[in-house]
Amino acid sequence: MSSSLESLKIGIIGFGPFAQFLAITLVKQGHTLSATSRSDHSELSSRLGINFFRDIETFLEFNNDVILLCTSIVSLSEVVKSIPFHLLKKPNTLFVDVLSVKIHPRDLLLQVLPESMDLLCTHPMFGPESGRDGWHGLPFVFDKIRIRDQDICSRFLQIFEQEGCRMVEMSCEEHDKQAARSQFLTHTIGRVLSEMDIKSTSMDTKGFQTLIQLKESTVKDSFDLYSGLFIHNKLAQQELKNLELALQTVKQRLLDRMEIE
Numbered sequence: 251m252s253s254s255l256e257s258l259k260i261g262i263i264g265f266g267p268f269a270q271f272l273a274i275t276l277v278k279q280g281h282t283l284s285a286t287s288r289s290d291h292s293e294l295s296s297r298l299g300i301n302f303f304r305d306i307e308t309f310l311e312f313n314n315d316v317i318l319l320c321t322s323i324v325s326l327s328e329v330v331k332s333i334p335f336h337l338l339k340k341p342n343t344l345f346v347d348v349l350s351v352k353i354h355p356r357d358l359l360l361q362v363l364p365e366s367m368d369l370l371c372t373h374p375m376f377g378p379e380s381g382r383d384g385w386h387g388l389p390f391v392f393d394k395i396r397i398r399d400q401d402i403c404s405r406f407l408q409i410f411e412q413e414g415c416r417m418v419e420m421s422c423e424e425h426d427k428q429a430a431r432s433q434f435l436t437h438t439i440g441r442v443l444s445e446m447d448i449k450s451t452s453m454d455t456k457g458f459q460t461l462i463q464l465k466e467s468t469v470k471d472s473f474d475l476y477s478g479l480f481i482h483n484k485l486a487q488q489e490l491k492n493l494e495l496a497l498q499t500v501k502q503r504l505l506d507r508m509e510i511e
């Protein structure tokens with residue numbers, strides 16, 4: 251548990267599945283949480299000991315050290331543009347996003363955030379499934395875009411250090427490049443397998459069991475999340491082309507061999 255001296259007041263915008271998952275650990279560490287969202291999550295919030303506000307104006311009056319943006323990738327622009335920043339009491343509030351793409355939120359927030367606000371772009375590389383049994387050893391990617399209050403920023407990062415995350419400082423560009431080749435590809439293969447409706451058999455190999463697990467874990471994430479990975483990461487669009495091309499190449503090799511036989 252953090253000492254009360256280290257605890258932060260954290261306001262969450264977008265209280266969907268990922269924010270709810272994060273909130274459990276933030277509360278456990280002794281931070282004071284408030285949240286607002288498009289839908290009403292007040293019942294769950296009160297069970298978790300979180301103040302939930304239906305209107306963003308009252309939420310902003312809460313004088314948070316950190317505002318955590320947990321909305322879907324595709325709604326970020328609409329959500330951020332509707333924030334009445336002038337109501338924020340602390341001029342140097344730290345804004346943190348957790349989106350699974352990084353160039354898009356960075357560029358948008360640099361455009362929209364008042365100059366006095368600090369900005370940390372992050373991507374916890376885990377979720378309710380992969381982080382169910384703890385966050386130890388799981389990567390937490392971050393890029394300090396505009397940090398003047400080092401103390402608040404490092405206290406926020408300590409949340410993840412304390413849980414044993416592998417802290418990876420990386421530019422938003424490098425993140426999107428690597429994520430297109432890893433995360434987007436993983437989600438795409440999982441979605442393709444789901445489209446094919448693959449099912450466990452009585453003679454599954456280990457390899458096939460891995461495919462089943464992949465299918466099951468990827469479809470648990472929303473289509474908003476998956477489509478955001480594609481729409482807001484130009485390199486993901488290239489990876490989809492590479493995948494199509496690779497499938498064509500493999501198929502052609504088989505057809506060529508069939509002709510020889």
Ligand code: NAP
Pocket residue numbers: 263264265266267268269287288289290320321322323325328329348349350351373374375376377378471472473474475478
């Ligand atoms: P998601 O489907 O990506 O986002 C759901 C959240 O977006 C909810 O809070 C929802 O609000 C809000 N939202 C959706 N459309 C909206 C709109 N038009 N206006 C206002 N709010 C809107 O699911 P998620 O898994 O919770 O992910 C949230 C964020 O965390 C995403 O940016 C995702 O990339 C990132 N992330 C997710 C994971 C993961 O494993 N799931 C891991 C790392 C990062 P309501 O609930 O109020 O409707």
